[in-house]
Amino acid sequence: MFTNALPCRRRFIQGLGAVALNGLLQGGAPHFTPKVKRVIQIMCPGGVSHLDTFDYKPELIKRSGQPMPGGEKEVSFQGANGNLMRSPWEFVRRGQSGRWMTEKLPQLGALADGMAFIHSMTSRSNTHGPACVAMNTGFVFEGFPSAGAWTTYALGSMNENLPAYVAIPDVRGIPPSGPANWTAGFLPAEHQGISFNAAEPIRNLDRPEGVPEPADQATRALVQTLNEGHAARHAGDAELRARIASYELAARMQLSAPEVSNLASESQATHALYGTADANPLLAAYARNCLLSRRLVERGVRYVQLYCASRASGVDGLLNWDAHKTLKADYERHFPILDKPTAGLITDLRARGLLDDTLVLWTTEFGRMPTHQEGLLGRDHNPDAYTVWMLGAGVKGGATHGATDDFGRRVVSDVATVHDYWATVLHLLGLNHEKLTWYHNGINRRLTDVHGHVMHGLLR
């Protein structure tokens, strides 16, 4: 199931067009009973340092300033590396489970018991764009469908009045490689992530300026009349019916989308929980996007991809987590923006019972070196080890998969790839990652390429 049958489907079949509307809305059923119905994927582009957040390395602290044992001065993405460099911040134990985390994420720390960590992630690229695309699509090359597109292709929508898959770029800008991160790739265009956020609505949603409401209604009515006549003259062409239905859906979306984006209807307490009125405008903006994410999944959006930070800029580490030169100052900007709103989102989801069937993913594209860059106080890219976590429906809180060496340079046990990661997420969605395929240019393509093993240890 879930393969594009050959020949490429055309729906000019005989008979009634009544199937058309359904055809636009429904995907298939899962392969087995799912634990998860919807996903919020938080993505922190720039390559979040596992060594300054979630991967506690006492030996790195102890030997900070010394050469990396067995390490000639390695050349990585930007060039030569210096000695080992400990995190500028302390690690503290969080939650009942006593999980070690940086002191700088206190509110997320309070939710530590619900998180399952993968400390052994590896990437196939050491460059932001391809690595972000790899995290989101399974391939370093552009043009492949993102996880959200695969999900909606497999499972369809739960709300006909909203897009099934929404990408929420950060107010600071789009991530490295931009829309390739939420593309439908070669899947049909309807599975494309629709990008908007709390500051910028869906494009082309509103009636154009200068077209009054009655004119708009009358115009659509004529379209409907002409289309009905045309479809009657071409009975049996279901695509024509489907397109008529798409105009009805569009009208409904025009009503529903502004409603979901209207955060004013939320209580003061909720706003305070997320920090939407914070004095830091970047924190407040991300908080509003977090709140928007909850409202979207609450209304049945299947997959939300939520960004905290943006693309690479002329200044490393300013707009995203790419701390090459000034780690301390960079992350002291980024930590607070991530901490409170994300914690607020998780807390709110839990309070509303949404975590019972919502999965929250926290992702980045690669980790960072345990050494500092030669002559600088920042870390270079490290595709050989990074940490991600997940929380929510089906996830065994407190679980850990894999580990890095004493310094976090490389993975030493249970190497995990983006394919293992997505195999696991698809499993939670009730999907067998080897059976979710689409024929393209000679290959039955999968989100997990020809790889991927479900990490059962992370699952309840």
Added chain:
Amino acid sequence: MKRIVFLLGTLTAVYAGGPEILQKRCLSCHNGQAKMGGLSLETKADAAAVLSGKLARRVEAGEMPPGGGLPPGERAEIAAWLRSGASWEGRLTLAVRPRAGKDWWSLQPIPASAVGSIDAFIQAKLAEKGLTLSAPADRRTLIRRVTFDLTGLPPTPEEVDAFVAGGSYEQLVDRLLASPAYGERWGRHWLDVIRFGESNGYEQNHIRPTAWLFRDFIIRSFNEDLPYSDLIVRSLAGDVTGKGVPEIEIGTGFLVAGPHDTVGNQAEAFKRQQRADDYDDMVNATASAFLGLTVNCAKCHDHKFDPIRQTDYYRLAAVFAGVHHGERVIATEERKAAHQAAARPIETRIAAAKASLAGLRDGAKPGLEAAEERVRGRMRPPVDSYGTEERFEAVAARFVRLTLPQGGAGGLDEFEVWNEAGKNVALGVPALASATRVADGNPDAYHPRLLTDGQFDKRWFAPPGTNGVTITLPLAATERVNRATWSTDRQRAFQGRFQQSTPARYELAVSMDGVTWTTVAMDAGRMPAAKDAQERLFVMEALDLAGRASYTQAEQELAAAAAALAKLEKLPRAYAGEFKEQVEPVYLHKGGNVMQRGDPMPAGSPSALPGFELPLDAPESDRRMALARWLTSNDNPLTPRVMANRLWYYHFGRGLSGTPSDFGYNGERPSHPELLDYLARKLLDYGWRLKPLHREIVLSRTYRQASDGNAAAARIDADCRLLWRFPPQRLQAEAIRDNMLAVAGVLDRTVGGPSFQLYKYTVDNVATYFPVERFGPETYRRAVYAQSARSIRTELLSVYDCPDSSLPEPRRYVTTSPLQALTLLNHSFTIDMAKAFARRMAASADPVGRGFALAFGRPPRPEERTAAQALAVQHGYPALARALFNTNEFIYVH
């Protein structure tokens, strides 16, 4: 572990899993027939050679199966099974599907002659199912169909009327094939197939400003009906066959039409990967476009379904070993010679001036050290990116101003002003800058507040190229100040990289009222920061008066000559690749891993067909020529078959094979293999020209039949593969947009030239593409001229399934979504087009009739006229125009 159909015999229960795993995971390649790597694992006897050690090693190392090895549990099980003696009886049977061999249909020769006709082949298959062709389509339908098909544009109402009145269909077809719009339409199809894009893709995704020259080459080739074989030769080796002929040389744009990673990567493995990705793209584009083979599936291991060896992949890669991304000069020999003739005397002048400067410097050498000491003795140290300080007489100030007459290329990370008590009174003051660089997506990125935030990690920048910037600090209170400090890289994070570009000229002033200013310090008397400027000072100091005059004169001559050289008209360049004769060998990568090098590979053709293999050290251009000749040899059965199927696909909306770039095992076998062979043969017989084949297809009864539904036929053949009617089609994205422009009467039919942009393009290290609210008249050209940046969604086009050019796309999907409706209803482009269309209607004596004629090529029915008239009367003709654009009839062709 599930039991599969397999004789387990008397295997012990504990370690019985070995053969099962082999069967499930290994046998698809290592069976008696495929025998990849010379190994079969069907029986224990077959496998004997590897059971003693190699199997365990390769499984343990995760090298087999390719692509990550076995899951850990199965690895352990294999190891345990081998240790326990590898008990194994019977023969493993292949449970997975078989694969194609050299006897595969698409590899068989094309028939020696074309016997039959299109209609005869189609009718024969229909008759087998008791079906027949439909009646001929009416003339109105037919002219709309064939015009959109051949040109991507609607017929004008006048053309429709003339044809309906009895015009000749053959003449119509000939007129359409001769129209420049034909090349725009069919060239666009081909650009999909060969993944032509106008940006680099990957993270930086910068625009390639000269890539459009190749797009024009494609359109021209189709319009001139260049034989397809010549198109292939020019694509692979136009620089060889057409040296000095720009129209031919540009063809090599094909090689580099795909994505290319421009990020400078210092890590060795990733540098190699970037290069491997470049030729992977070339191999994939070449094999999929011309051969319909998925050779790229054999990068890590032999192809699982087709007779393509891993070595075949690397032999093809070796063809492209000397090809690199980039622009090169493409000009006639005369033009190159003329340029050289003009440049040579200037270059001689430059060399002479440089020589006399060097001579004077040499002559000054003996006294240089002393001269330097003297200069340093009387001048102040240069400005320093790590920190520059000015001390001055204490003065009362309410405002402090720093003027940078030459801008600040490196920016400033802090600007501090100190009072007599040694306190930085600038800290936290809201600094005002007369100009600040704005990074798209973040107006705050280089904000002036960074000047006084007490931190040195981020910098304020002036906009590039700005001169005469002022920074003004309104102090919180009147202060007696006597010192100021500023820096570009206080933390030395950039290791002196900004030493040369820290602001060198400055003027520091104070004021009590912000109106009257007193200068307290300037850069006067400072050594220049730039090394060469310093050296010049020392040399001039060391020279005598006459020497100084000579030196200045030589400098002036050098500047004048350089300016003259810059003024010469540049030779034109195009993004058509660069060729390096020093060829870095292409190695086989074991498991596709660039760090696991196998043997260097010679350039050669896929081994499934008779072909060529060149010596390892074959010259770069010979490799591409050899491939071009092999592809276009009349004995190569794939090249004409694949192209014939592509033509059929674009005419009928589906190919005889539904997988136009995959004629292998996973591809779809043709519905009418004899017809496909016939068309391929005809293509060869027509001398590889496409237009005669188009003509034959669109003149066929099969093409000219009606598209009406037929419930009885649909029950037998719902997909209409047998073509019992003409399959209706939705217009492609480009044609929808072009149709709106044409119907609105504003389509600019200029052929060729630089692309227009449907986004706002900005670069701040990486490129960002912003949607624009309004498309100006400069975009009112055919969509084939819209710049196609990779991975970028273009309003209107992307939503209607226009593919991303990151990958080759041999088919267009047709989807229907509410976002399409929202875009077509509400985008400003629709509104603009509706206004233009409305003006056109209103100019007619019968506006509604004219509207229907333009939009649908037919008069309105009475009830349609009534409804349309009512809308127009109440809400104006733009409302009617907007409605017509949004109808199904506007974007479907029957």
